[in-house]
Amino acid sequence: MYSCLVGSVLLFLVSSFIHINAENLEWIPEEISTFAVPVEVEFRIAVVDKDSNAIVKGDVSFKVTRRDDATKIYYADLKQYGDYYYASIKLLPGSHIVEITRVPTDYDLKSVDPNLNVWVNGSGVTHMSVQIQEASKGFFSGLIGKIIEGFTDFIVTPLTNFFAPLFDFIGGLINTLIDGVVALGEFIVDALLALGKLIGDALLALGEFLKDLFIPKPEEFQQLFDNFMNFFSEKFGFLAYPFDYAINMYGAMMSGGEVCYFELGTFLGGPANLNVCAIEQIPMVMDTFRLVLGATTVGAMVSQLYTKFKRKLGSTE
Amino acid sequence: MIVKAFLDLVVFLVTTVFSVIPSLPPMPPVIVAAGNYGLTLIQNGIGLTRYMYGSAFFTAVIAMGLLILAFDQVWDITMFVLRKIPFLNIN
Numbered sequence: 379m380y381s382c383l384v385g386s387v388l389l390f391l392v393s394s395f396i397h398i399n400a401e402n403l404e405w406i407p408e409e410i411s412t413f414a415v416p417v418e419v420e421f422r423i424a425v426v427d428k429d430s431n432a433i434v435k436g437d438v439s440f441k442v443t444r445r446d447d448a449t450k451i452y453y454a455d456l457k458q459y460g461d462y463y464y465a466s467i468k469l470l471p472g473s474h475i476v477e478i479t480r481v482p483t484d485y486d487l488k489s490v491d492p493n494l495n496v497w498v499n500g501s502g503v504t505h506m507s508v509q510i511q512e513a514s515k516g517f518f519s520g521l522i523g524k525i526i527e528g529f530t531d532f533i534v535t536p537l538t539n540f541f542a543p544l545f546d547f548i549g550g551l552i553n554t555l556i557d558g559v560v561a562l563g564e565f566i567v568d569a570l571l572a573l574g575k576l577i578g579d580a581l582l583a584l585g586e587f588l589k590d591l592f593i594p595k596p597e598e599f600q601q602l603f604d605n606f607m608n609f610f611s612e613k614f615g616f617l618a619y620p621f622d623y624a625i626n627m628y629g630a631m632m633s634g635g636e637v638c639y640f641e642l643g644t645f646l647g648g649p650a651n652l653n654v655c656a657i658e659q660i661p662m663v664m665d666t667f668r669l670v671l672g673a674t675t676v677g678a679m680v681s682q683l684y685t686k687f688k689r690k691l692g693s694t695e
Numbered sequence: 696m697i698v699k700a701f702l703d704l705v706v707f708l709v710t711t712v713f714s715v716i717p718s719l720p721p722m723p724p725v726i727v728a729a730g731n732y733g734l735t736l737i738q739n740g741i742g743l744t745r746y747m748y749g750s751a752f753f754t755a756v757i758a759m760g761l762l763i764l765a766f767d768q769v770w771d772i773t774m775f776v777l778r779k780i781p782f783l784n785i786n
Contacts, residue, residue, distance in 0.1 A: 615719030637742025
């Protein structure tokens with residue numbers, strides 16, 4: 379971006395020194411120059427007077443810039459040869475633009491080489507477009523070209539036509555083999571994973587079996603106990619009643635919920651109920667009551683434990 | 696499975712042995728009704744106590760009460776175990 383900006387500024391400055399006569403602007407016929415590769419291109423540019431359009435001589439010099447894909451810049455000074463100036467640079471096949479960045483004042487430029495495309499455009503920027511193709515100029519160049527062409531036609535192309543399907547077949551075969559190997563690998567991985575899962579499940583099942591083998595499940599044990607107690611309750615009748623009563627009381631103590639209302643029965647011809655649920659409506663009283671009750675209970679228990687400890691430790695107090 | 700099979704066998708043997716003797720009469724319904732009434736009262740009383748204490752604190756009180764009731768037995772068992780540890784040197 380920066381180089382482009384600098385180039386634009388440079389071309390603008392150069393253009394200020396170029397006096398362009400519109401009548402002198404011309405397109406050299408679009409004749410593509412063909413050279414050997416690589417080639418030493420000699421291009422000649424004449425300096426013409428803007429008024430008489432005559433080729434003039436003078437002690438002038440030019441700076442020629444060749445750009446290859448805007449990546450490299452080469453410089454070559456135009457050398458005076460008779461009525462024109464020339465420079466020679468090596469160009470590789472491809473499109474090239476040769477910029478003439480320094481020109482004499484009050485002079486116009488025109489190409490004197492019909493084989494080169496030289497365009498003096500209206501913006502004052504002087505370009506020379508050169509298209510380099512395969513060599514066909516000269517006997518040896520043509521011979522080399524013919525040899526290369528014959529080599530290509532009679533050897534390279536048949537070999538390519540013969541080996542290309544073969545290579546395609548081999549490539550397809552290799553791809554098929556690779557796909558097969560990949561599929562086989564995926565199958566092996568899946569099989570190993572499945573085997574590992576199978577072994578894991580088998581170990582878990584074995585552990586579960588061993589656990590069931592020695593440790594009865596709580597529900598089975600409970601069912602066995604219930605059946606046993608039912609049998610003895612029926613068999614021993616009234617003798618088993620105290621045991622059933624104790625078991626029921628234990629169940630009531632362990633599994634009962636909080637109760638704030640219950641029926642006491644019938645007294646004096648009417649139901650007698652106990653209801654303390656209303657105490658919840660006064661949290662201050664309820665919390666205070668629970669605090670006092672809990673503190674009293676804990677205090678009594680701690681006192682009882684303290685007494686028992688003292689007795690066990692042989693204290694006389 | 697083995698333990699359950701063993702227990703099933705024991706239950707089967709016991710029930711088989713006791714099956715040959717006649718069943719005793721059940722408790723009279725009046726006594727059963729009175730017992731159920733008392734059991735209901737006890738259950739409701741425990742529920743009321745649980746309500747007063749709160750369930751969590753009630754459970755702690757029950758556990759503490761059982762510990763106090765069985766203090767002597769728990770003490771003896773604990774000291775029996777501790778005396779077996781040589782470096783504690785408890786006599």
